[in-house]
Amino acid sequence: METLNKESILKKTHYGLNIYAHILRCYYPEQIVLSISGRTCAPTRNPFNSDKPTLFIEVKKNMAVHRDSENAIPAGDVFSYAELHYKQSGDKLLQILNVEMNLQISEKFTFYGKNPEGELPKSPSIERIGEASFSFFKAPVSNITPHSQTTLVQIFNAIKGNYYEERTSNLRAFADGKLARLYKAQHFDYCTFSGVFTTRNDKSLVKHSGLLCIDFDHLNSVETLFKSLLQDDYFDTQLLFRSPSGDGLKWIIQINPPLRDLGSFSHGEYFAAVANYIRQAYGVEVDKSGRDLSRACFLPHDPNAYINPLIAK
Numbered sequence: 369m370e371t372l373n374k375e376s377i378l379k380k381t382h383y384g385l386n387i388y389a390h391i392l393r394c395y396y397p398e399q400i401v402l403s404i405s406g407r408t409c410a411p412t413r414n415p416f417n418s419d420k421p422t423l424f425i426e427v428k429k430n431m432a433v434h435r436d437s438e439n440a441i442p443a444g445d446v447f448s449y450a451e452l453h454y455k456q457s458g459d460k461l462l463q464i465l466n467v468e469m470n471l472q473i474s475e476k477f478t479f480y481g482k483n484p485e486g487e488l489p490k491s492p493s494i495e496r497i498g499e500a501s502f503s504f505f506k507a508p509v510s511n512i513t514p515h516s517q518t519t520l521v522q523i524f525n526a527i528k529g530n531y532y533e534e535r536t537s538n539l540r541a542f543a544d545g546k547l548a549r550l551y552k553a554q555h556f557d558y559c560t561f562s563g564v565f566t567t568r569n570d571k572s573l574v575k576h577s578g579l580l581c582i583d584f585d586h587l588n589s590v591e592t593l594f595k596s597l598l599q600d601d602y603f604d605t606q607l608l609f610r611s612p613s614g615d616g617l618k619w620i621i622q623i624n625p626p627l628r629d630l631g632s633f634s635h636g637e638y639f640a641a642v643a644n645y646i647r648q649a650y651g652v653e654v655d656k657s658g659r660d661l662s663r664a665c666f667l668p669h670d671p672n673a674y675i676n677p678l679i680a681k
Contacts, residue, residue: 384432384446470648512568524675536669556666583655609673
């Protein structure tokens with residue numbers, strides 16, 4: 369298995385030039401951001417110097433480096449430039465680059481935060497994820513008081529069974545999108561996959577579940593993405609089902625629970641990195657509401673829902 373380090377990243381990014389291009393495209397998406405001749409790039413706009421064309425990039429000793437002609441930022445290498453954009457450094461920065469640029473270095477995608485002794489905590493086990501609990505709420509969505517705590521297996525059984533069949537069929541019969549949304553809000557139970565809450569509010573989190581729900585809406589081919597996600601190179605699918613409308617997916621994956629006091633990734637950072645990975649790997653945008661820790665996920669009927677067999681046994 370290839371080790372994630374600066375050298376492995378440079379090998380897959382043309383000495384780091386692709387990283388500069390990736391970052392600059394975040395600021396100038398409709399423009400040619402780098403014009404390369406050999407190992408030297410023409411002056412380009414610098415988002416850290418009021419968009420002035422003062423950024424000079426070249427490759428020296430097998431690493432892309434930069435300088436600003438007005439010294440608006442310190443001269444440095446590609447990783448120091450990436451630090452300016454991502455506001456991260458060290459292993460955390462390398463992990464972000466690995467995911468955002470779909471480099472696929474290392475066997476599986478995991479975020480780790482260091483504890484005070486500097487050791488890396490273990491990723492949650494399949495057994496732990498299977499037992500992880502989160503809050504379940506009865507309709508309507510305006511009800512923010514949890515009904516109970518539940519697990520992935522319990523949600524899978526409810527979705528796959530016939531309990532939600534009638535209301536899902538009713539929802540999909542609406543031709544008017546506004547009426548459909550109102551019906552869903554009034555009649556669909558929901559859960560907060562990422563944790564247990566006293567009320568549905570980010571500040572009322574009792575315990576993070578180690579799960580992240582990614583929501584795909586209005587897909588061109590639901591079944592194509594469904595099959596692709598099950599074969600994803602980085603993430604093991606824990607639960608996957610069609611959305612109440614039928615034209616989207618709900619993808620539940622495993623992450624390290626955010627431990628803010630230990631300096632690890634926040635829930636929002638996890639979501640942003642995964643969303644960028646999906647954009648790179650599948651060319652699909654995800655619903656940005658997944659960034660919210662207490663995000664409500666409506667529960668439909670899906671007889672073909674998938675659950676990881678290791679936690680369903």
